[in-house]
Amino acid sequence: MPPLDDDRRWSLVVPVKRLAAAKSRLAKAAGPARADLALAVACDTVMAAVSCPRVGAVFAVTDDDRAAAALAGLGARVVRGEPGTGLNPALVHGAAAARREFPNWGVAALSADLPALRAGELERVLDAAAGHPVAFLPDAPGVGTTLYAARPGAVFAPAFEGASRARHRAAGAVELDGSRAPSVRRDVDTPEDLREAAALGVGPHTAKLLARTAW
Numbered sequence: 336m337p338p339l340d341d342d343r344r345w346s347l348v349v350p351v352k353r354l355a356a357a358k359s360r361l362a363k364a365a366g367p368a369r370a371d372l373a374l375a376v377a378c379d380t381v382m383a384a385v386s387c388p389r390v391g392a393v394f395a396v397t398d399d400d401r402a403a404a405a406l407a408g409l410g411a412r413v414v415r416g417e418p419g420t421g422l423n424p425a426l427v428h429g430a431a432a433a434r435r436e437f438p439n440w441g442v443a444a445l446s447a448d449l450p451a452l453r454a455g456e457l458e459r460v461l462d463a464a465a466g467h468p469v470a471f472l473p474d475a476p477g478v479g480t481t482l483y484a485a486r487p488g489a490v491f492a493p494a495f496e497g498a499s500r501a502r503h504r505a506a507g508a509v510e511l512d513g514s515r516a517p518s519v520r521r522d523v524d525t526p527e528d529l530r531e532a533a534a535l536g537v538g539p540h541t542a543k544l545l546a547r548t549a550w
Contacts, residue, residue, distance in 0.1 A: 344391040346433035351397040379538025383452035396429035443484035448522040451535035456516035
């Protein structure tokens, strides 16, 4: 495949909170393996993203030492100095680092909770996003967001958490059709989410953990 033009490449910003505080809604089901599960899911997300042809670089925003080491080992650039004021400021912080390094590429925020992520499906979504200044992909339930993308020159203003689908639409971002990209929409917050992701086929880190814990 010939090299891609800059306007077809993306920097992906993946936020990973401190593992001890991650996956609170899975605490009862995961028990002492909760932090391991959060890391496994993030690793599978980043591994798939790094292998996507449209992704030029993955920027993992985290101040967790264990997560930073694991994600760097998978090819992510680790962005430290997380503002500590929430998810969206962390994404803006990561996007600023991405744009400093690759100013001619688009920037997309991607949930770190996509253990079934497929590189080909992510490529399809990013190709669609390239047709709009700002675009987003709703999550599987249709309430939240798993991906928010801004082309070069467009304002990067993510509004993740809670009913973010409505907020992104109200802000003028174009909603993308994710019917052919279920793995990009299936984030994991609850045991039922995890079962649905497993049905799609999770990546090796999550699969190994699920097998070890016999969930």
